[in-house]
Amino acid sequence: MKITKFEYIQAGKYLFLKIHTDAGIVGIGEAGAWGYLDGVIGVLKKLEGYMVGQDPSRIEHHWQYMYRSMYFRGSIVMSAIAAIDIALWDIKGKALGVPVYELLGGKCRDKVRTYPAVFKFTPEDMADACVEIKKQGFTAARLMITGDIRAKEAPYEDSIFSHRVAAQVARVKACREAVGDDFDLILEVHRSMSVMDAVAFARAVEQYNPLFLEDPIAPDSDEVMAEVASKTSLPIATGERFINIQEFENLLMKKAARYVRPDVCAMGGITACKKVASIAESHYVDIVPHNPLGPVSTAACLQLDACVPNVAIQEFPSFYLQGNEKEMITTELELDKGFLVVPNAPGIGIELVEDISEKFPPAPRSINCQISFDGSVRDV
Numbered sequence: 001m002k003i004t005k006f007e008y009i010q011a012g013k014y015l016f017l018k019i020h021t022d023a024g025i026v027g028i029g030e031a032g033a034w035g036y037l038d039g040v041i042g043v044l045k046k047l048e049g050y051m052v053g054q055d056p057s058r059i060e061h062h063w064q065y066m067y068r069s070m071y072f073r074g075s076i077v078m079s080a081i082a083a084i085d086i087a088l089w090d091i092k093g094k095a096l097g098v099p100v101y102e103l104l105g106g107k108c109r110d111k112v113r114t115y116p117a118v119f120k121f122t123p124e125d126m127a128d129a130c131v132e133i134k135k136q137g138f139t140a141a142r143l144m145i146t147g148d149i150r151a152k153e154a155p156y157e158d159s160i161f162s163h164r165v166a167a168q169v170a171r172v173k174a175c176r177e178a179v180g181d182d183f184d185l186i187l188e189v190h191r192s193m194s195v196m197d198a199v200a201f202a203r204a205v206e207q208y209n210p211l212f213l214e215d216p217i218a219p220d221s222d223e224v225m226a227e228v229a230s231k232t233s234l235p236i237a238t239g240e241r242f243i244n245i246q247e248f249e250n251l252l253m254k255k256a257a258r259y260v261r262p263d264v265c266a267m268g269g270i271t272a273c274k275k276v277a278s279i280a281e282s283h284y285v286d287i288v289p290h291n292p293l294g295p296v297s298t299a300a301c302l303q304l305d306a307c308v309p310n311v312a313i314q315e316f317p318s319f320y321l322q323g324n325e326k327e328m329i330t331t332e333l334e335l336d337k338g339f340l341v342v343p344n345a346p347g348i349g350i351e352l353v354e355d356i357s358e359k360f361p362p363a364p365r366s367i368n369c370q371i372s373f374d375g376s377v378r379d380v
Contacts, residue, residue, distance in 0.1 A: 085269025
């Protein structure tokens with residue numbers, strides 16, 4: 001079997017890849033690096049020149065070739081490699097008539113605990129949303145602690161430390177009181193706190209027993225992340241922006257996180273993320289795969305989740321239900337009381353609908369940053 005061509009499909013916010021073969025088997029993948037999908041397409045077209053004519057089953061070999069073929073690496077390159085890697089695993093599973101997880105050691109679990117995001121920003125609205133999510137059968141939710149990331153400007157009050165921290169703590173308090181103790185709260189900070197903010201906030205919300213504190217500061221320094229982790233009993237989760245396995249090893253060697261967040265569509269696909277899970281396992285750390293994208297990303301995450309022992313919980317994009325993105329695939333993913341059932345179909349277990357770009361016209365995400373009241377740029 002040989003690869004014959006790449007097919008690029010833009011639908012909604014996403015970039016999907018189909019890899020065609022002379023055996024008629026087609027694999028599907030998805031790229032990360034949203035906001036820069038035109039750049040990812042450029043890299044994919046470059047890599048297509050190598051991949052056409054190749055045997056798709058040599059996944060590790062092709063991964064190594066693509067990763068080592070240029071002097072330069074980065075998120076756009078790794079997102080392109082990820083899309084190819086996922087599609088190659090899909091082809092191999094289909095060719096052998098088995099799910100991808102069977103090729104990676106077999107099932108460790110039949111279904112995966114998941115959590116959706118709360119896109120509300122006042123304590124009252126966030127609490128109400130958590131109650132609704134709990135009614136739907138989920139046992140955890142992700143809270144946007146630092147406010148609406150879509151806002152173009154930060155309010156003046158956010159410049160006052162005591163106000164800022166008190167407002168953030170109030171959101172957690174309201175949600176915990178609304179749902180009780182039999183529900184986990186995931187605190188998403190989106191890298192937007194200073195070290196002082198992160199420590200003050202973390203210590204103040206320890207009493208509410210959140211599952212973890214995600215990306216309290218920008219993840220550019222393992223040493224500083226470790227400093228934050230050392231000053232609170234809350235588990236730190238980070239890693240969604242990492243693009244190689246060494247970043248995870250360095251993070252864990254410094255004891256800077258108790259959960260890590262590899263992204264199958266951003267750091268090289270299933271091949272790389274399986275290695276991250278093993279690295280994490282050796283440090284007694286669980287993975288929480290990052291998954292803010294479309295259904296191919298979710299399906300690839302489920303294959304990973306099924307075959308590794310140290311999965312804590314899986315991010316489930318709210319767009320799948322609220323944005324009707326379940327209509328992007330021919331057979332819906334099965335959701336069972338807050339758990340995603342691992343599909344038994346060959347490959348990654350799903351297929352895109354034929355008219356996906358008509359049903360979901362391309363609408364790539366734009367880049368964005370927030371401007372403070374004083375005119376300076378801040379993280380969101």
